[in-house]
Amino acid sequence: MERETDPRLIRLGPEDNVLVLATSLSAVETVRLDGEEVRLTQPLTLGHKIAACGIAEGETIVKYGAPIGVATQAIGPGEHVHVQNMRSNYTPSYVLPEADP
């Protein structure tokens, strides 16, 4: 069955548990994930990722069908997946203290 996902979100691999924003969502908006309406918790710029489904702490984050790190806390569907809730399996990611979300 074809699962309906918002055209503003890109799924890069069938196994992925994150989706990439193809456009900036400047306000708090509602997106469709697998046919479900999910309200974003914050504005996000294109290129950022949101969870395609619930992700447990310690679970591998999959993008392009490949592991890109591991969740450091439980992540809800539609939540922003980034340095605040995932980490590298190799080397830490350097971010500025005042970096934008």
Place this chain on the structure above:
Amino acid sequence: MISGYPRSDGRKGIRNVVAVAYLVECAHHVAREIALGFRAREGGSDIHVIGFPGCYPNDYAQRMMEALCTHPNVGAVLLVSLGCESFDRHRLAQTVAATGRPVETVVIQGAGGTRKTIGAGQEFIRQVLPTLESAGRVPMRIDELVIGTVCGGSDGTSGITGNPAAGLAFDRLVAGGATCIFEETGELIGCEHIMASRAATPELGAELIGAVEKAARYYATMGYGSFAAGNAEGGLSTIEEKSLGAYAKSGASAISGLLKPGDRPPHGGLYLLDVVPDGEVRFGFPNINDNAEIAELMACGAHMTYFVTGRGSVVGSAIAPVIKICANPETYARMADDMDVNAGRILGGAPLAEVGDEIYDLTLATAAGQRTKSEELGHQEFILTYKTFEPIGPACLAVG
């Protein structure tokens, strides 16, 4: 369609620049002033400043400078020495002279200081310019082209638009017999096994994996990956994620070999450039910025370099043109003056293949003499720092 300046080693240059090379930071200002004297000219050969800032000897830096001063895009060389630095200016001058290029060394301490050296250097350039500018171009085949690719200021769009589009252009070039080089083993961490499966031989595959493992160890010692704060602001969260996007610019061709800076690819095909030093960790980060990688690609003979950017880099390079491929449509809208290709339109529905073809066509046009945006804007960034490399092993260039 494409054409170049024939060189004595059989290669052809797509530009005919005068390289003004300072051999220690203490000679940098004088070198820059020599070149600035020609800045207001319209058309004709460009005068590009390159150099090495260190005072202490380094085999890698010597090899890099020799490779760059005999790069096919270079028609004449002026060496600018303070006089007391350790760089072997005599050997560099002899290496350049052996290729038949005009070369002169000006030594600031011997010439009598800043003003006199600037005058002597500019006099040399005035003498060689008429010959360079009257030199004719000869036809050049695609299989004589060497193209490098880097990505810098990457964001969450780079791996979806710009890098895959550059990869498609690489596939067409490799199919036509050209030499294509991708790099930054520190930005292939996590991709080593997929990449090794594309190696021409299993032995080369093992070398590719070893090169990425070396990079992972090196960066782990440094404490950070090849990952800048702006990458995170652009939506990339980890080095593995950045790597998967960066890997896409290699395209889908078989990998013919593994190079180190200054190695010349023996024949056409796709090569990985290992930019991470060998041996114990010293001299700091492997590549302190994107131009360090561009310089190493040029030292392998790259006539031009693709630069895929999401956040919006503006850099070009001395010696070899840079084609700027913008992955992010919002960045392109802000910085179009600096960008040669708008790959971000893929997010709006443009076919990836259309952008790949545009990059390929622009490659040929640039090789034929058309100037890129960064060339028009006068960008000539260059950097060279200390490193240590062992020669590549026999398995790195396994196929003939």
